[in-house]
Amino acid sequence: MASISSNLLFIAFILYLAATLFYGGSIKVKKDSNEKKTTTKWGQIAVLLTIIGFISQLGYFITRWIASGHAPVSNMFEFTTFFGMALVGAFIVIYFIYRTTLLGLFTMPVALLIIAYASMFPRDISPLIPALQSYWLYIHVTTAAIGEAILAISFAAGLIYLVKAIDQTKSDLQTFWLEIVMFTLVTVLGFVVVSSGFSAAGYHEKFNWIDKNDNQVTVDYTMPAITGPHKGELLTKGGFQPWVEMPAIVNAKKLNTVIWSLIGGLFLYSIIRLLLRKRIGAALKPLVKNVKLDFVDEISYRSVLIGFPVFTLGGLIFAMIWAQMAWSRFWGWDPKEVWALITWLFYAAFLHLRLSKGWHGKKSAWLGVIGFVIIMFNLVAVNLVIAGLHSYAGS
Amino acid sequence: MNDVKCECGHVNPHGTVLCEACGKILDEQADKNQLLDMRYEGSARRSQTYNKTIIDKIWNFFSSVKVGVWLIIITLIASALGTIFPQKMYIDQPPEVYYQQEYGTLGKIYYQLGFDDLYSSWWYLLLIAMIGISLVICSLDRVIPLYKALKAQKVTRHEGFLKRQRLFGVNSDAADKDLTLVKEQLQRKRYHIREENGNLLAEKGRFSRWGPYINHIGLIIFLIGTMMRFIPGMYVNENLWVREGETALVPETGEKFYIHNNKFILQTYDKNKDKTFAQALSKAGEVAKNYQSNVVLYEQSGKSLPGEKPKLKKVMDYKIRVNHPLSFDGYSIYQASFRSELSAMTFSLMNKQTNQTYGDVKIDLYNPKETYDLGKGYSVKILNYFPDFEFAKNGEPSTKSRDPNNPAFIFRMYTPDKPKGETSFVAIRQTIEPFGNNTYKMAFRGIDTKNVSGFVVRKDSSMWVIILGGIIFMIGVVQGSYWQHRRIWIQRKSGQVWIAGHTNKNWYGFKREIETVLAGTKLTMPEDQLQAGKNKEEG
Numbered sequence: 001m002a003s004i005s006s007n008l009l010f011i012a013f014i015l016y017l018a019a020t021l022f023y024g025g026s027i028k029v030k031k032d033s034n035e036k037k038t039t040t041k042w043g044q045i046a047v048l049l050t051i052i053g054f055i056s057q058l059g060y061f062i063t064r065w066i067a068s069g070h071a072p073v074s075n076m077f078e079f080t081t082f083f084g085m086a087l088v089g090a091f092i093v094i095y096f097i098y099r100t101t102l103l104g105l106f107t108m109p110v111a112l113l114i115i116a117y118a119s120m121f122p123r124d125i126s127p128l129i130p131a132l133q134s135y136w137l138y139i140h141v142t143t144a145a146i147g148e149a150i151l152a153i154s155f156a157a158g159l160i161y162l163v164k165a166i167d168q169t170k171s172d173l174q175t176f177w178l179e180i181v182m183f184t185l186v187t188v189l190g191f192v193v194v195s196s197g198f199s200a201a202g203y204h205e206k207f208n209w210i211d212k213n214d215n216q217v218t219v220d221y222t223m224p225a226i227t228g229p230h231k232g233e234l235l236t237k238g239g240f241q242p243w244v245e246m247p248a249i250v251n252a253k254k255l256n257t258v259i260w261s262l263i264g265g266l267f268l269y270s271i272i273r274l275l276l277r278k279r280i281g282a283a284l285k286p287l288v289k290n291v292k293l294d295f296v297d298e299i300s301y302r303s304v305l306i307g308f309p310v311f312t313l314g315g316l317i318f319a320m321i322w323a324q325m326a327w328s329r330f331w332g333w334d335p336k337e338v339w340a341l342i343t344w345l346f347y348a349a350f351l352h353l354r355l356s357k358g359w360h361g362k363k364s365a366w367l368g369v370i371g372f373v374i375i376m377f378n379l380v381a382v383n384l385v386i387a388g389l390h391s392y393a394g395s
Numbered sequence: 396m397n398d399v400k401c402e403c404g405h406v407n408p409h410g411t412v413l414c415e416a417c418g419k420i421l422d423e424q425a426d427k428n429q430l431l432d433m434r435y436e437g438s439a440r441r442s443q444t445y446n447k448t449i450i451d452k453i454w455n456f457f458s459s460v461k462v463g464v465w466l467i468i469i470t471l472i473a474s475a476l477g478t479i480f481p482q483k484m485y486i487d488q489p490p491e492v493y494y495q496q497e498y499g500t501l502g503k504i505y506y507q508l509g510f511d512d513l514y515s516s517w518w519y520l521l522l523i524a525m526i527g528i529s530l531v532i533c534s535l536d537r538v539i540p541l542y543k544a545l546k547a548q549k550v551t552r553h554e555g556f557l558k559r560q561r562l563f564g565v566n567s568d569a570a571d572k573d574l575t576l577v578k579e580q581l582q583r584k585r586y587h588i589r590e591e592n593g594n595l596l597a598e599k600g601r602f603s604r605w606g607p608y609i610n611h612i613g614l615i616i617f618l619i620g621t622m623m624r625f626i627p628g629m630y631v632n633e634n635l636w637v638r639e640g641e642t643a644l645v646p647e648t649g650e651k652f653y654i655h656n657n658k659f660i661l662q663t664y665d666k667n668k669d670k671t672f673a674q675a676l677s678k679a680g681e682v683a684k685n686y687q688s689n690v691v692l693y694e695q696s697g698k699s700l701p702g703e704k705p706k707l708k709k710v711m712d713y714k715i716r717v718n719h720p721l722s723f724d725g726y727s728i729y730q731a732s733f734r735s736e737l738s739a740m741t742f743s744l745m746n747k748q749t750n751q752t753y754g755d756v757k758i759d760l761y762n763p764k765e766t767y768d769l770g771k772g773y774s775v776k777i778l779n780y781f782p783d784f785e786f787a788k789n790g791e792p793s794t795k796s797r798d799p800n801n802p803a804f805i806f807r808m809y810t811p812d813k814p815k816g817e818t819s820f821v822a823i824r825q826t827i828e829p830f831g832n833n834t835y836k837m838a839f840r841g842i843d844t845k846n847v848s849g850f851v852v853r854k855d856s857s858m859w860v861i862i863l864g865g866i867i868f869m870i871g872v873v874q875g876s877y878w879q880h881r882r883i884w885i886q887r888k889s890g891q892v893w894i895a896g897h898t899n900k901n902w903y904g905f906k907r908e909i910e911t912v913l914a915g916t917k918l919t920m921p922e923d924q925l926q927a928g929k930n931k932e933e934g
């Protein structure tokens with residue numbers, strides 16, 4: 001069962017990848033046959049592939065559930081994969097409302113990156129500690145992820161808006177920040193490439209080091225240590241000697257991973273820039289030529305409107321019910337809870353600015369981008385950096 | 396202040412921008428604008444009308460959405476600051492030491508700014524309170540006039556009103572059969588249709604306009620609910636430790652309920668049995684599977700005199716587990732933690748030279764006996780017992796608490812050859828012989844432990860208010876987000892047929908709907924004047 005499950009996930013990934021290419025194709029074709037409103041052949045194939053991929057991933061989810069006996073949303077790998085799936089699902093829904101394949105071209109790569117990122121975490125089926133053994137947990141986590149995924153569509157739509165609306169003939173803050181967004185996406189790819197590279201090569205090196213409580217502990221690096229642990233002593237013969245040693249309060253291993261990802265990202269980004277000979281934002285511009293700004297602006301707003309109630313229900317209300325059952329208090333100011341509150345407040349501010357202050361267009365698109373940054377921060381940084389009750393076990 | 400009478404005959408309250416009934420522009424300033432600001436139907440909002448007294452000023456401050464958004468943003472940033480380092484409640488050392496030690500100077504500053512307990516700081520609570528006030532005033536300022544305006548609206552609208560709608564178009568004339576078809580198609584789309592002198596108003600989803608106000612009411616109720624726990628008696632939150640085999644009074648129940656702990660159970664996953672998790676378990680090591688206390692809940696029957704043992708009546712057996720609290724009479728008891736405690740210690744009376752022993756003494760640490768007779772003239776007396784031993788400031792042995800965390804004894808050992816007895820002070824890993832060298836000693840043999848279940852006892856009488864607030868919030872937010880208020884006016888003006896449309900959001904979908912409604916007729920799709928203006932600008 002577990003192996004069927006991972007095969008289905010793999011198939012889904014490949015299908016999403018193929019779909020992305022077809023979305024790209026559908027835009028190109030459209031440009032030639034100008035001014036046709038209906039979805040092109042390529043676009044139809046792309047959507048079909050997306051749906052089959054989604055069903056395949058649903059199969060992964062169900063089979064893994066059967067194999068483990070609990071809903072597979074209980075560790076970093078499972079949750080992040082589910083988030084990727086929810087993103088594809090949200091796209092499919094929005095697609096059937098607005099029928100634009102361009103949105104697929106921007107959403108699917110994000111979903112692919114998220115699923116690839118998820119696969120970098122340990123994929124073992126993990127047991128549930130008592131606090132996690134609750135139906136409310138499944139309900140809470142899945143609903144929250146679906147809500148966040150719908151909200152993330154406003155990021156994709158916002159990107160389309162910005163790529164189209166920002167004048168790439170000059171260099172200003174807007175082109176700069178748009179390029180930072182692109183670079184960040186590339187860096188995630190960098191992380192995936194670097195870590196799967198080292199793990200394929202089976203890279204390992206061990207250190208003895210002294211933690212902040214003066215205990216001697218060992219740590220296992222899976223990438224060559226650029227930043228070594230505090231008073232680290234390399235145990236692996238022929239291992240890579242760290243360039244710098246970190247103080248005890250810094251998690252040198254995680255920092256090392258971040259540095260390697262940045263190196264990978266910079267490397268990939270330079271290659272892309274060399275090939276394109278312009279900013280990624282500028283290179284994407286021809287793709288969005290035919291889309292109306294008001295149209296994507298509305299998609300972006302609409303997805304926030306649809307996602308906000310779902311997120312409130314899953315991320316806050318169901319979360320409170322579960323917290324009440326598991327920890328006897330519905331709210332405990334745990335970092336993960338606080339960041340859910342921040343996400344919620346942020347989108348509330350988004351809605352008010354839009355409705356009452358008339359923040360449409362570029363401003364609204366930027367807000368969509370920031371919102372997604374907050375969601376990803378909660379998913380990644382709060383789990384891995386700010387430890388709390390919610391942070392999934394494992395490093 | 397004077398009310399304003401419109402030429403259509405409707406009397407509007409002072410401050411109205413658009414006549415509530417026909418939509419004629421009453422306010423001179425608004426006339427210059429190309430498109431109407433339809434957000435609150437141009438109704439007379441207090442905040443836009445009065446600005447004299449201090450109350451007006453406060454009202455206007457809190458009714459501004461700009462202020463509201465600022466409050467939200469500030470709260471958001473403040474909340475984020477609180478997650479940089481762990482909050483006070485999540486650390487197990489004194490905060491004045493912890494922050495500096497763990498995070499250096501930054502940690503020290505964090506602590507000095509009071510961010511270690513940010514979410515209960517006065518200014519954080521003030522921010523939340525201000526959001527609450529803002530919510531109330533903001534909503535009142537808008538909802539009442541909006542309600543009145545929407546209720547008073549007439550079918551026939553003023554020309555200026557129609558022309559300045561974002562969706563507007565003119566048809567030279569329309570055949571009657573076209574209009575009947577449109578009407579049919581509008582009905583199929585579930586529009587409510589009102590007609591008057593050949594003019595038509597199709598409207599749907601008006602109730603969605605109340606969504607924001609309902610969700611704000613929900614939020615307010617929720618906030619009130621969370622404040623209610625500060626009312627004495629509304630909220631109980633106590634820790635309770637109960638040893639296996641013991642019965643304890645449940646605190647804050649007015650001496651009414653007792654709980655007996657039969658057994659505490661800790662289960663961990665087993666690599667060999669839970670095969671699915673074998674791989675994860677071999678990496679993670681021990682993983683807890685279940686924390687459980689098997690308990691019996693008792694209720695006191697009748698009043699007992701002080702000092703008398705209470706008469707208890709069994710209420711129920713229950714297995715308290717994480718995620719499965721025991722609930723009764725508004726209280727809930729949660730499995731929160733556990734510890735294992737020393738319950739008995741065993742010593743042998745031993746001759747130090749020959750190592751011969753003369754019997755074992757097993758001491759119940761909760762309830763030690765005074766003397767232990769070992770027969771044949773051997774006996775041991777406990778002169779003094781310190782369950783939680785420490786040396787007091789004056790150098791005398793003393794006890795910190797009544798829990799046997801670090802037991803120590805002063806024994807007097809009586810033997811046939813030392814009938815007067817020898818004194819020995821015995822603590823964990825140390826023996827002191829205060830009156831010189833002894834012949835005998837109490838040799839440590841072993842310990843027994845007992846589990847102690849850690850419970851949290853809760854009562855939250857405000858819970859229903861909080862739940863109610865949450866439900867109302869959800870209803871309001873869904874109502875406002877998943878429905879839109881759409882209106883289409885089809886009216887005869889100066890021999891032509893004018894079509895105007897308004898929706899409070901989601902214009903793209905609205906336009907597509909109008910397209911289907913007009914399909915099959917000669918009527919042309921009204922133009923999006925906003926879009927047209929933009930296209931002109933964009934060139």
Ligand code: HEM
Binds near residue numbers: 462526529533537
């Ligand atoms: C965290 C607190 C708040 C939440 C979650 C919240 C939620 C909402 C939501 C979901 C909407 C509907 C938005 C839309 O349909 O696009 C809304 C509308 C609105 N909110 Fe809030 N709100 C909050 C605080 C406030 C505050 C503090 C104010 C006052 C300044 C305020 C004033 C308004 C107004 C005036 C509207 C528009 C009503 C309309 O145009 O019909 N809100 N709110």
